[in-house]
Amino acid sequence: MSTELRIDEIRLETLRLALEPPFDAAWDPEPRREFEATLVRVRTDTGIVGIGSGDTMDGFERHAHLFIGRDPLTVVSHARTLETISFHSGRYWPLEAALWDILGQACGMPVAKLLGGAATRVPAYASWGRLCPSEQRAQDARELVERGFRAVKVRISREALDEGVEVVTAVRSAVGEALAIMVDLNQWWRMPGDEGRGLGPADARSLVGRLRELGVMWVEEPLAGEDRAGMRALREATGARIAGGEMARTFDELRLALDAEALDVFQPDAVLTLGISGARTLAETALRRNRWFTPHTWTNGIGLLANLHVCAGVGGGPFIEFPYDPPGWTPERRDFMLAEPLTVDSDGLLHVPQAPGLGIVLDEHAVARHTERQLVLS
Numbered sequence: 353m354s355t356e357l358r359i360d361e362i363r364l365e366t367l368r369l370a371l372e373p374p375f376d377a378a379w380d381p382e383p384r385r386e387f388e389a390t391l392v393r394v395r396t397d398t399g400i401v402g403i404g405s406g407d408t409m410d411g412f413e414r415h416a417h418l419f420i421g422r423d424p425l426t427v428v429s430h431a432r433t434l435e436t437i438s439f440h441s442g443r444y445w446p447l448e449a450a451l452w453d454i455l456g457q458a459c460g461m462p463v464a465k466l467l468g469g470a471a472t473r474v475p476a477y478a479s480w481g482r483l484c485p486s487e488q489r490a491q492d493a494r495e496l497v498e499r500g501f502r503a504v505k506v507r508i509s510r511e512a513l514d515e516g517v518e519v520v521t522a523v524r525s526a527v528g529e530a531l532a533i534m535v536d537l538n539q540w541w542r543m544p545g546d547e548g549r550g551l552g553p554a555d556a557r558s559l560v561g562r563l564r565e566l567g568v569m570w571v572e573e574p575l576a577g578e579d580r581a582g583m584r585a586l587r588e589a590t591g592a593r594i595a596g597g598e599m600a601r602t603f604d605e606l607r608l609a610l611d612a613e614a615l616d617v618f619q620p621d622a623v624l625t626l627g628i629s630g631a632r633t634l635a636e637t638a639l640r641r642n643r644w645f646t647p648h649t650w651t652n653g654i655g656l657l658a659n660l661h662v663c664a665g666v667g668g669g670p671f672i673e674f675p676y677d678p679p680g681w682t683p684e685r686r687d688f689m690l691a692e693p694l695t696v697d698s699d700g701l702l703h704v705p706q707a708p709g710l711g712i713v714l715d716e717h718a719v720a721r722h723t724e725r726q727l728v729l730s
Contacts, residue, residue: 357458358397359424361730362416362447364409365391367722369688375680377481378507379538381545389652389689391719394450396424400457403712404449405654405689406623412444416729419447424454431629438601448627449658449710456709463658464704467632467665474664476674476702477503477534479650481681483512486522493523493531500700503532503569503671510537510551513559520566532569532671534595540573541599551575553582557589564592570617572596577605583614593617598648600625606634610641619673621648622662623655631659635666649673653687653694657710664704672702688722691715 367389374383392404402424415437419430431448438444456463464472478501480492489506496504506523508516516535523533537559539550551559556574563571570593575582583594595617600606603626609615618638622631635645645668647659656674663672674696675686683693691713696702705711 357400357424357454359394359419359422360397361395361728362419363393363395364412364727364729365393365719365723366725367391367689367719368724369685369722371680371685373680375481375677375685376483378483378509379543381543387685387688390446391654391689391714392446392450394424394447394454396454400454402450402452402454402457402709403654403714404446404453404623404658406446406449406621406651406658407443409442409444409446411442412447413727413729414441415444420730424451425458427451427455428629431627434627435602435630443624445623445625445627446655448629449623449654452628452658452661453709453712460708462704462706462708463628463661463710464665467628467662468667469665470667471664471704472706473701473703474660474669474672475502475700476696477501477505477532477671478676479505479673480507480677481650481675482677483507483509484519486515486519489519490522490526493527497527497530500696500698501531502700503534505534505536505572505673507536507538508559510539510548513555517559517562517566520563520568524566529567533567534569534572535563536572537574538572539575540577540596553585556582556586560586560590560592560594564590569593570595572617572619573598580609580612580614583609584612587613587616593644595619595644595646598624603630603634607637610638610643615643617644617646619646619648621651621655622658623651624648628658628662631662632666635662635668639666639668644668644670646671646673650675653683653690654710654712656686656694657705657712660702660704661710674702689714689719
């Protein structure tokens with residue numbers, strides 16, 4: 353293959369899908385009435401186009417000159433450049449995903465194979481996003497089992513801990529051991545304007561202990577990300593697995609968590625934090641220390657594909673996150689820009705596309721219909 357490639361254009365398309373009914377995510381202060389996705393297309397002088405999506409890419413145009421005209425296949429160099437930009441402004445990891453897409457296409461193989469090719473499919477866990485009554489979640493859990501899912505993640509609000517435990521209890525009673533159950537408290541990071549008091553070590557220890565008795569597989573982000581000592585203490589006091597890292601700002605933030613024995617499960621999202629390159633390095637390091645690597649992925653189908661390739665490539669698991677909470681959050685809504693939404697098979701497995709690159713196939717009519725603005729950088 354020729355390596356004489358150059359980036360000659362970066363195109364950013366902001367897509368917006370109206371949500372009716374709205375989606376009331378546990379972490380959002382208001383119901384979400386529209387879903388925004390930024391599509392990144394990187395075109396080379398040979399005609400190969402790489403695609404990425406995930407974070408907003410707001411303000412990227414100030415830094416495009418650092419990539420235009422350069423070889424897209426030098427992905428590690430570009431990832432390091434993105435790290436320097438992240439210190440000063442936004443996180444633009446969807447660009448790196450697009451570069452890996454180009455590399456896979458240039459090499460004629462899926463990105464997962466370039467990253468190691470450990471697996472071609474990964475079991476998916478249904479990731480619920482809303483806070484719902486226990487009766488509703490019990491029925492939802494039964495339906496997940498019928499669809500082939502093997503695991504589910506439940507959100508618990510720090511303002512309603514008892515109600516959250518009731519939901520987990522109801523799910524366990526409804527499906528027994530047919531579903532592994534994870535719990536997410538979303539305490540590592542805060543939404544803009546959230547000044548409320550977070551869980552302290554005593555409250556977190558009590559909650560995690562109760563969840564441990566219910567056989568929860570892991571408890572996600574029960575404390576603030578900087579409280580590594582607190583998370584280690586939770587692990588030691590309860591014996592429960594502690595997970596986190598989806599919005600970590602730097603590689604070292606998660607390296608320090610690994611060194612401090614703060615986490616059992618590492619969850620960087622390749623299109624929000626670390627990129628594919630950094631996530632792979634973190635995953636391989638964590639796996640060698642007998643920790644789990646199972647990336648967060650609550651953006652859209654393109655972000656899900658990027659994380660799937662990393663997880664399968666390095667042999668992560670035991671599950672990968674699959675955002676799914678109908679009727680408000682369905683594969684069709686999540687993946688509205690794709691020709692076909694990503695779905696699990698009857699055994700709850702998510703398959704890695706075997707096409708070269710990330711295997712992204714856009715629905716160009718849907719993209720055109722939902723494009724709100726477009727920026728072409730060359």
